[in-house]
Amino acid sequence: MNFTATLHIALLALRVNKMRSALTMLGIIIGVAAVIIMIAVGGGAQARVEDQIRSLGSNIIMVLSGSMTSGGARGGIGSQPTIFEDDAYAMGREIEEIQAAAPTLRGNGQVVSGNTNWSTIFYGITPDYLEVREWAIVEGRGFEPAEMSGAGKVVLIGQTVAKNIFGDASPLDQVVRVRKVPLTVIGVLDRKGQSMTGQDQDDLILIPISTARKRILGAAQAKSRSVSSIMVKVRQGADMNDADQRMRELLRQRHRLQQGQDDDFFVRNLSEILQAQEASSKVMTLLLAAVASVSLLVGGIGIMNIMLVSVTERTREIGLRMAVGARARDILTQFLVEAVTLSLIGGAIGILLGISGATAIAELAGWRTELSGSSIVLAAGFAGAVGIFFGYYPAKKASRLLPIEALRYE
Amino acid sequence: MAEALIRVEELAKEYRMGSNVVPALCGVSLDIAAGEFVAVMGPSGSGKSTFMNLLGCLDHPSGGRYWLDGQEVSQLSGDELARVRNRKLGFVFQHFNLLARTSALDNVSLPLLYSEMPPTERKRHAEQRLAQVGLAQRMDHHPAQLSGGQQQRVAIARALVNDPQLVLADEPTGALDSHTSVEIMALLQQLNREGITIVLVTHEHDVAHFAGRIITFRDGKIIEDKTNVANDAAAQLQ
Numbered sequence A: 001m002n003f004t005a006t007l008h009i010a011l012l013a014l015r016v017n018k019m020r021s022a023l024t025m026l027g028i029i030i031g032v033a034a035v036i037i038m039i040a041v042g043g044g045a046q047a048r049v050e051d052q053i054r055s056l057g058s059n060i061i062m063v064l065s066g067s068m069t070s071g072g073a074r075g076g077i078g079s080q081p082t083i084f085e086d087d088a089y090a091m092g093r094e095i096e097e098i099q100a101a102a103p104t105l106r107g108n109g110q111v112v113s114g115n116t117n118w119s120t121i122f123y124g125i126t127p128d129y130l131e132v133r134e135w136a137i138v139e140g141r142g143f144e145p146a147e148m149s150g151a152g153k154v155v156l157i158g159q160t161v162a163k164n165i166f167g168d169a170s171p172l173d174q175v176v177r178v179r180k181v182p183l184t185v186i187g188v189l190d191r192k193g194q195s196m197t198g199q200d201q202d203d204l205i206l207i208p209i210s211t212a213r214k215r216i217l218g219a220a221q222a223k224s225r226s227v228s229s230i231m232v233k234v235r236q237g238a239d240m241n242d243a244d245q246r247m248r249e250l251l252r253q254r255h256r257l258q259q260g261q262d263d264d265f266f267v268r269n270l271s272e273i274l275q276a277q278e279a280s281s282k283v284m285t286l287l288l289a290a291v292a293s294v295s296l297l298v299g300g301i302g303i304m305n306i307m308l309v310s311v312t313e314r315t316r317e318i319g320l321r322m323a324v325g326a327r328a329r330d331i332l333t334q335f336l337v338e339a340v341t342l343s344l345i346g347g348a349i350g351i352l353l354g355i356s357g358a359t360a361i362a363e364l365a366g367w368r369t370e371l372s373g374s375s376i377v378l379a380a381g382f383a384g385a386v387g388i389f390f391g392y393y394p395a396k397k398a399s400r401l402l403p404i405e406a407l408r409y410e
Numbered sequence B: 001m002a003e004a005l006i007r008v009e010e011l012a013k014e015y016r017m018g019s020n021v022v023p024a025l026c027g028v029s030l031d032i033a034a035g036e037f038v039a040v041m042g043p044s045g046s047g048k049s050t051f052m053n054l055l056g057c058l059d060h061p062s063g064g065r066y067w068l069d070g071q072e073v074s075q076l077s078g079d080e081l082a083r084v085r086n087r088k089l090g091f092v093f094q095h096f097n098l099l100a101r102t103s104a105l106d107n108v109s110l111p112l113l114y115s116e117m118p119p120t121e122r123k124r125h126a127e128q129r130l131a132q133v134g135l136a137q138r139m140d141h142h143p144a145q146l147s148g149g150q151q152q153r154v155a156i157a158r159a160l161v162n163d164p165q166l167v168l169a170d171e172p173t174g175a176l177d178s179h180t181s182v183e184i185m186a187l188l189q190q191l192n193r194e195g196i197t198i199v200l201v202t203h204e205h206d207v208a209h210f211a212g213r214i215i216t217f218r219d220g221k222i223i224e225d226k227t228n229v230a231n232d233a234a235a236q237l238q
């Protein structure tokens, strides 16, 4: 007897018991859909982290103003101005591994244009900042040297600010006021999306660091050269730890710290944090997939259960088939093909359900999901394997029946 | 004398029930020639069904030998027996044993699914046999949509579909009323006239008298084996 005949027999038998077939498939459908959805959700989370790494720019090290020990009391990060613009320039000049070091001065304020306003943060920067963050200007231009040295009244704005202040109109050459200082918009930044902490990275404005110091932050800052942070980009291929080490040495030397004295600055390696997060989101994807696989397994046990019941229920049918010439292996293949057919059809429906489910989650819950071809192939393969694995025992049991005993079964 | 279609020598079957042994058949020897119509009678528990199951290659004897169509089948493996059943035998059961929710046509073609016949041939054969038993109009009906007599006709068509040499019928009229029984017997007589050897078990003398030879069992042995002048079932129906 050939395979098409077996398939024919199995399909006939499945059609005769539509309800039972459908119920058997249900477990597989749910299992496969769950696997696909879980992997899509996990993949989405992972892709988000990867995007963040990309949006931050790779190989970033942050230097933050640290605590100064004064009379035993230690302040927190940034409690004292301890790093300076010149520290950044020195790092850029003297440390080979560093491609660019961007000093920034941070503040927040209301951006006002006409009768609209928007509360945001601003950074006083040098052009190095855009290089470090690999941030492009999609409209307009960047700061010119004269504007950098002369505290030019110009501003680059993020997408969120542009949208909230100007709507669909072009912001270029418009004048906005920040802390009463009129600034001309000369460019709009590319979209960056959410940061790893869920902050909107496009909700900011950038101004020359001299402008921030002299015109906006006021008297306290005007004479100082201190900065909030220095963002450092390490050269492609250079060792992050080496760069980190040399930065610390240079800063300690510049700040005249004695042996044994604590650093008066903090160094944060952001890409490391993100990479750790990426690794953990990978683990989460695996975990989700594992949990979903359990439901596939339960679906498989469901197949075995119903197939076993079906073998008992159909004992006389098996006896009859044997009486008219079915060999043990014909019965074995018939039940195996039935189980595999059920799990494959169930798997196919599960795949469709999984794809639409993942899409629905993305639409309704706003989670990012990432459907992957490999997860679909995996789920389909797993469904088939489940069919064979859990179908084998009942099929074997059916094929072991003796024709006369099966026929006489009440 | 030509080679017998069935030859059994000292055929025995005992069932083991825990420690005690139930002898169901105790050394039966006989020949049945091709073309005979044999009725097997005897009280309940006398071993008729046991004997039929051995003839039908559905069970292994515990002793003795059995030749079917010149081939010794008592030593064959399960798969080889399946092949013999598929090629040479047809079965008719008391309770029809049709597949539920399956059309008459699919029921009849079932034995062909286990042969090498291509699908179109299968359909043609099954249709032919259904027409032969007078059910050409009922091909798509499910068993539940057929009367008992019609269901037994479907079962007979199924027994015939592989062109068997021997049809074995264990109480084929046991679940039918007397008129329908005669109809079924007329059909079997018709087939016998066309050359098919038939062995049937029955409790009813009326039914047995449509056969040309009546064998009587008691306690697992043959106690009587006589020829019979067969009544014509078709004539009785008129």
Ligand SMILES: Nc1ncnc2c1ncn2[C@@H]1O[C@H](COP(=O)(O)OP(=O)(O)OP(=O)(O)O)[C@@H](O)[C@H]1O
Binding pocket: B015, B016, B017, B022, B023, B024, B042, B043, B044, B045, B046, B047, B048, B049, B050, B051
């Ligand atoms: N599977 C079995 N296990 C144990 N004993 C059995 C089995 N099948 C039959 N027997 C015994 O073998 C003997 C013969 O049984 P068999 O079914 O051949 O009788 P029978 O002549 O067909 O009876 P009936 O007319 O009631 O159908 C009986 O004593 C029965 O109890």
Ligand SMILES: [Mg+2]
Binding pocket: B048, B049, B050
């Ligand atoms: Mg019996």
